[in-house]
Amino acid sequence: MNQTTVKTLFLMQVGSMPEYRIPIVCYLVQTTDGRNILIDTGLPEHLPEEASDFQNGEDVTQHLARIGLTPDDIDTVISTHYDIDHAGRHATFPRARFVVQRAHHQDAATNPRFAPLRAQWDQPADRLHLVDGDTTLVPGVDLIETSGHVPGHQSVLVRLPQTGPVLLTVDAVPFGGGFSTDPPEGSAPDGERSRASTLKLLDLAEREQATLVIFGHDQSQWATLKQLPDAYH
Template sequence: MTTSTSNPQRLYLMQVATMIIGPLEVPVPCYLIQTNNGKNILIDSGLPPAAQLPESGANQQRIEYKKNVIEQLAMIGVQPDDIDILICTHYDLDHAGNNSAFPKAQLVTQRMQHEVALAGHPRFISTRSQWDLPATRYQLIDGDLELLPGIDLIETSGHVPGHQAILVHLPETGPVLLAIDAVAMQAHFNPDRAVGPMDLDGASTIASTHKLLELVEKKHVNLVIFGHDGPQWSTLKQLPEYFA
């Protein structure tokens, strides 16, 4: 029987960089959940130092770094060794660039994502040093899972195989959905959404969007946070502020 002492109490949002892609300013986020019983659960680890965006024709692309995930965690007194769990939503460069900086964390990822990466998919080669870690560090999961009371992992393949979103149940805000890159922009959160150029499987991307739309209705989700929506992120509370 679980008790309320293991439930999420705070959700911190951290924008660790901004990717400038033509006229767009795209936030690069990480997240921290703190529970009643003292667990620190990090979601994604951001870009590695000195990362570069690929060439993109006429669009000028660059990265503006802010305080990285370690520096931002330090602002609230959390050190790398204090992270108990690192939820890896997927292994793209802007999400898994500092996984190895948290040596005591259990890494939680979808088995499908991990196995596709291990098989040598070129998309994840640049972050291999950050996710190709000893198997004993990993909890590999298959599909949806209640990771801890109040923290649900939602398998949402499409952007990449084995992508996962997170539903966090907070005491005051209520359910908060971190859509991550399953739905990176609020404008795409509809049944007839467009598929982005970085989504590897368009049909699965659309199916995962439908799944999240149904989840929001079923669970009465009060807030959906989209992974790379600059206008939305400019309105959100960010560390050291938090959602409770």
């Protein structure tokens, strides 16, 4: 029996915060045994009043259609966290299981920050896969617990056959200027847990010899990256 390995990583911009020139992004990992693993789902179709700073673009389903995929083709959604720009279309994927840190899902149940999007992330228990801490999801896809931005946030390490290890920091390190043991003031999230997560990712990137570190909302970096339909292999 052939072992599952990762073969492709697609990057998709699905929206923005125009005032701050911040991209809203999702990722798709494809494996050699035909799995389609989506990482985050972007903004909701109808933005609530409190999200007026955001702007939808080509949504995640439109991006997927460009490479011949429908929502039914997504078997797994890695939910890094339930903020409105990351979990806005979870319910669009009726056959997916949702992989999230247990600590985050439990916090969201009573945290008003996530209440406006509850219809998206509050999926049936049999479709939730709650994980505790760093976890290998499939060979070549590791979930990295990086609390700080929110409790139970997770980043993702993807090992590609040609590109090598790619670290998706997501909101643990949203901008490249903060990826340092001593970041300039204002360039990194505040708080002891955020700093601990940054140091953890720095150590991971060095240990794994990551060839690419992709920051969650860095417009300058995003403009230099391959985006769907181009891909990293």
